[in-house]
Amino acid sequence: MAGRLEVERWGIFEREFAGPSDGNPFKEVRLSARFQYRNRIVEIDGFYDGDGTYRLRFMPDQPGEWRFVTSSNAPALDGLRGEFVCTAPTPTNHGPVKVAGTYHFRYADGTRYLPFGTTCYHWTHAMEETQERLTLEALAGSAFNKVRMCLLPTGGMTPPLLAFEGDTPGQLDKTRFNPAFFAHVERRLDDLLALGIEADLILFHPYDKGHWGVDNMTREEDTYFLRYVLARLGAYRNVWWSLSNEYDFNTFKSIEDWDHLLRFVQHHDPYQRLRSIHNGTKMYLSSHLYDFTKPWITHQSVQHWDAALTESWLASCAKPVVIDEISYEGDITRRWGNITGQELTHRFWQGMAAGGYVGHGECFADRPSGPWISKGGELYGDSPERIAFLRRIMEEAPADWIEARRLGTYLLDYLGAGQQAYHEVELPDGVDYHVDLIDAWEMTVTPAGTHSGRCRIDLPGRPYLALRFRAASSL
Amino acid sequence: MTDIARVERWGVLELDFEVPQAEVDGDLQVTFAIGDSVFVSESFVDEAGALRVRFMPGLEGTWTWTAHSDHADLDDRSGEFVCGPAGDGNHGPVQVSDDAHFRYADGTPHHPLGTTATSWYLAEASVRKATLRTLAGGPFTKVRMGAVPGRLGELESAVRDLAELGIEAEVIIFHPYAGGESPASLGEEAWRRYVKELVSRLAAFRNVWWCVVSEPGLGSTPAEGWAEAFRLVEEYDYGRHLRTFHGRSDADFGSPWITHTSVRSDEVRVITPLSRHHGKPVMVDGCGAEGDRPDPASSLTPEELVMKAWEGVCRGGYVSHAESYVTRGLAPWSIHGGELVGESAPRLSYLREVLATAPADLRYNPFYYDASTLEAPGEYYLQYFGPHRFPERRFELPPGDYHVDVIDTWNMTTHTLEGTFSGEFRVELPRQLYYALRIRRADRA
Numbered sequence: 035m036a037g038r039l040e041v042e043r044w045g046i047f048e049r050e051f052a053g054p055s056d057g058n059p060f061k062e063v064r065l066s067a068r069f070q071y072r073n074r075i076v077e078i079d080g081f082y083d084g085d086g087t088y089r090l091r092f093m094p095d096q097p098g099e100w101r102f103v104t105s106s107n108a109p110a111l112d113g114l115r116g117e118f119v120c121t122a123p124t125p126t127n128h129g130p131v132k133v134a135g136t137y138h139f140r141y142a143d144g145t146r147y148l149p150f151g152t153t154c155y156h157w158t159h160a161m162e163e164t165q166e167r168l169t170l171e172a173l174a175g176s177a178f179n180k181v182r183m184c185l186l187p188t189g190g191m192t193p194p195l196l197a198f199e200g201d202t203p204g205q206l207d208k209t210r211f212n213p214a215f216f217a218h219v220e221r222r223l224d225d226l227l228a229l230g231i232e233a234d235l236i237l238f239h240p241y242d243k244g245h246w247g248v249d250n251m252t253r254e255e256d257t258y259f260l261r262y263v264l265a266r267l268g269a270y271r272n273v274w275w276s277l278s279n280e281y282d283f284n285t286f287k288s289i290e291d292w293d294h295l296l297r298f299v300q301h302h303d304p305y306q307r308l309r310s311i312h313n314g315t316k317m318y319l320s321s322h323l324y325d326f327t328k329p330w331i332t333h334q335s336v337q338h339w340d341a342a343l344t345e346s347w348l349a350s351c352a353k354p355v356v357i358d359e360i361s362y363e364g365d366i367t368r369r370w371g372n373i374t375g376q377e378l379t380h381r382f383w384q385g386m387a388a389g390g391y392v393g394h395g396e397c398f399a400d401r402p403s404g405p406w407i408s409k410g411g412e413l414y415g416d417s418p419e420r421i422a423f424l425r426r427i428m429e430e431a432p433a434d435w436i437e438a439r440r441l442g443t444y445l446l447d448y449l450g451a452g453q454q455a456y457h458e459v460e461l462p463d464g465v466d467y468h469v470d471l472i473d474a475w476e477m478t479v480t481p482a483g484t485h486s487g488r489c490r491i492d493l494p495g496r497p498y499l500a501l502r503f504r505a506a507s508s509l
Numbered sequence: 510m511t512d513i514a515r516v517e518r519w520g521v522l523e524l525d526f527e528v529p530q531a532e533v534d535g536d537l538q539v540t541f542a543i544g545d546s547v548f549v550s551e552s553f554v555d556e557a558g559a560l561r562v563r564f565m566p567g568l569e570g571t572w573t574w575t576a577h578s579d580h581a582d583l584d585d586r587s588g589e590f591v592c593g594p595a596g597d598g599n600h601g602p603v604q605v606s607d608d609a610h611f612r613y614a615d616g617t618p619h620h621p622l623g624t625t626a627t628s629w630y631l632a633e634a635s636v637r638k639a640t641l642r643t644l645a646g647g648p649f650t651k652v653r654m655g656a657v658p659g660r661l662g663e664l665e666s667a668v669r670d671l672a673e674l675g676i677e678a679e680v681i682i683f684h685p686y687a688g689g690e691s692p693a694s695l696g697e698e699a700w701r702r703y704v705k706e707l708v709s710r711l712a713a714f715r716n717v718w719w720c721v722v723s724e725p726g727l728g729s730t731p732a733e734g735w736a737e738a739f740r741l742v743e744e745y746d747y748g749r750h751l752r753t754f755h756g757r758s759d760a761d762f763g764s765p766w767i768t769h770t771s772v773r774s775d776e777v778r779v780i781t782p783l784s785r786h787h788g789k790p791v792m793v794d795g796c797g798a799e800g801d802r803p804d805p806a807s808s809l810t811p812e813e814l815v816m817k818a819w820e821g822v823c824r825g826g827y828v829s830h831a832e833s834y835v836t837r838g839l840a841p842w843s844i845h846g847g848e849l850v851g852e853s854a855p856r857l858s859y860l861r862e863v864l865a866t867a868p869a870d871l872r873y874n875p876f877y878y879d880a881s882t883l884e885a886p887g888e889y890y891l892q893y894f895g896p897h898r899f900p901e902r903r904f905e906l907p908p909g910d911y912h913v914d915v916i917d918t919w920n921m922t923t924h925t926l927e928g929t930f931s932g933e934f935r936v937e938l939p940r941q942l943y944y945a946l947r948i949r950r951a952d953r954a
Contacts, residue, residue: 070547071744072549072744072745073548073549073743073744073745073746073747073749074740074743074744074746075743075749077765096740096744101547103545115545293786297763297786297787297788300763300764301763301765301788303765304765306736306764306765327759328759329759329760329761329762329763330761330763
């Protein structure tokens with residue numbers, strides 16, 4: 035080898051090998067590799083990429099020398115060795131996101147990460163370059179740093195490529211994957227990575243209604259799919275695993291099935307990416323959150339219409355709350371997709387002031403690029419710029435703003451949808467607080483003097499206001 | 510070096526660089542290689558201030574080593590040694606062999622039966638001697654003990670003494686109760702250094718297991734800090750020893766870097782769901798102690814503890830002993846060691862004898878839902894009744910003739926029934942507590 039092969043920390047090391055192409059290599063050829071750093075071994079699966087090509091894809095997490103050796107039931111792929119040097123990350127690479135403390139997140143390099151997610155379920159599936167470029171531009175211009183997106187199609191779609199081989203409903207070959215489909219997803223993962231956006235990959239969903247045959251697979255088919263996805267996509271540092279969207283709407287699967295699949299992902303994921311599962315709701319009636327206290331869950335991915343419950347979720351489970359779906363800004367015929375930008379902004383503030391994180395979505399009926407939650411495109415709503423404003427406010431807040439409230443160094447009182455004329459608050463003794471009046475809708479921050487002890491702050495008597503109290507000594 | 514050093518497989522190789530630590534700026538590490546296998550061992554400083562590097566070779570043949578250091582006299586020093594066959598009684602380190610079992614590296618089955626004596630090695634010499642005497646005469650294959658920063662020399666002696674007895678030494682790296690300074694309270698830089706010193710020093714002993722932290726929820730270090738500690742242990746551990754943490758049954762044992770579970774639970778029946786959930790051997794290292802301390806977890810009757818051990822074993826798990834008497838004139842065994850005064854240990858010896866004659870790799874069969882059963886189908890069955898006083902049990906076994914033994918686990922007697930049994934049959938029982946049945950294929954040796 036001429037020069038040393040170098041890969042930045044948390045980047046992707048990839049090696050390609052030629053191997054057998056006869057029979058069904060997806061099923062018949064096993065390829066794995068043991069990567070060694072000092073004495074530590076990290077074992078990963080390789081994957082078949084079609085046309086006799088096999089790949090190892092690996093994310094090194096420590097700078098220095100790494101070596102690997104493969105093992106395979108195909109002699110051409112067995113015992114192959116190699117090494118590379120893992121170098122310091124480039125400045126925009128902060129590593130994968132992990133849970134920090136109890137209720138928050140940070141990147142592996144310690145940089146704070148506050149999820150401001152949005153949802154574009156099938157934005158990569160139509161494979162229309164123009165639309166996907168639009169989506170990426172919209173994301174680049176927004177405050178969103180996480181996208182929920184599906185790998186499997188819904189019953190109503192006719193995408194040009196699917197994760198599995200075949201294009202006939204009900205007759206996909208679930209023993210063979212479609213490398214071109216995955217290669218396309220990977221390009222988009224790279225695009226998101228370049229924008230600093232996390233990809234919350236939804237592995238299963240209940241919207242196939244028996245059409246393609248992908249939401250009622252056997253346990254063996256499910257785990258066969260997961261293993262391929264893990265081997266292929268797991269090395270991207272911006273990937274999170276969302277086992278399912280609205281898991282409880284899938285009548286083919288039980289809680290025990292989801293437990294099994296979540297554990298399967300945990301056991302086969304050398305990187306231990308963030309891992310959760312998203313529930314469905316019958317709006318204003320019921321919402322069956324998965325039991326997030328189960329040890330294979332890293333954070334609470336909630337669908338609920340009521341952000342006021344955030345505190346109770348935090349109290350009942352010591353893991354971060356991310357309300358990934360709280361109804362979408364839009365004007366479609368379904369209740370979950372026709373709230374105002376004002377209402378969605380309000381819910382964001384409610385959830386965050388209580389210590390949780392909230393996700394965005396948008397679905398207007400008659401806009402040129404179609405509904406954002408399904409296809410991406412352009413953002414038309416009023417909430418994205420307000421969410422960007424909220425993000426700036428929260429980035430100025432202490433990393434654990436609920437703990438800071440307990441300590442009396444920072445208090446964020448969101449006053450909600452009412453129109454109170456003044457706000458009374460009892461501040462901790464002996465500390466002066468600089469107070470700001472924040473208008474969540476108008477996106478303004480107005481100094482409201484310095485206060486201490488029991489005080490009354492006059493308000494302009496309109497909704498969507500917040501008061502921020504910062505202890506003078508901590509400024 | 511004149512003579513080439515020789516060491517047995519899984520023995521301890523030690524390099525002494527004869528350079529005082531004080532003269533070495535920074536660290537020394539040594540790479541050990543044979544064929545395509547490469548390991549690295551970091552130096553540590555012993556009590557005399559000498560810089561040492563240890564290694565445990567796991568392959569026979571000629572190894573080479575190369576030192577790397579900023580110190581010019583040390584850098585690029587190299588040498589070789591020959592690793593010969595393992596000596597008598599040396600089966601190598603214990604490893605996990607599948608989702609429920611342990612084996613030594615040479616393939617010999619290993620059935621752990623642990624006890625806890627967290628600070629025994631810090632006791633005065635006479636008590637230490639008594640502990641070793643007790644262990645030598647007892648049933649235990651493993652002792653859990655807590656490491657204390659600054660007392661690694663004493664810990665090392667303890668590991669060596671246990672190795673002499675063929676007993677595994679489970680080292681709790683971050684232990685909140687071991688006395689002295691809690692490593693979890695060290696600053697980040699200091700605890701990283703502590704992990705490095707500890708692991709580099711002890712990984713050469715084949716009987717070492719790592720319990721990275723006891724009760725991770727109780728320390729001030731957040732969960733991601735413990736993942737970091739596991740990663741460091743893996744990096745420094747050239748012996749690739751067993752790795753777990755000790756925590757509640759709802760703690761997360763699923764990550765790939767955790768080899769088996771080490772659970773604190775007064776209900777040993779959690780072994781069944783935990784085995785299913787994690788696909789790893791389940792060890793209940795804290796189901797309570799036989800004793801009379803004023804708290805529920807340390808005042809079990811011996812009957813209760815023995816029952817938990819049998820129940821856990823017959824569910825395919827492993828249950829550890831602990832003893833904590835405070836009114837019998839001795840300090841509690843599970844902290845200070847010394848002598849066992851309780852009545853459970855002899856019963857655990859009996860359990861161990863039963864297991865010693867059983868086939869390896871028995872599995873729990875949930876089909877026998879009303880009495881926990883370990884089996885090798887068609888060969889061997891061990892069924893435990895615990896608190897249930899069955900008048901009889903019925904079986905329908907694969908074709909063959911079987912011997913049936915009725916075991917009184919408390920009184921340590923085994924009564925083999927007359928004749929052989931086959932097909933569908935019924936066994937009468939004496940309607941007493943703590944019974945078990947053993948069924949053995951008759952035409953096997």
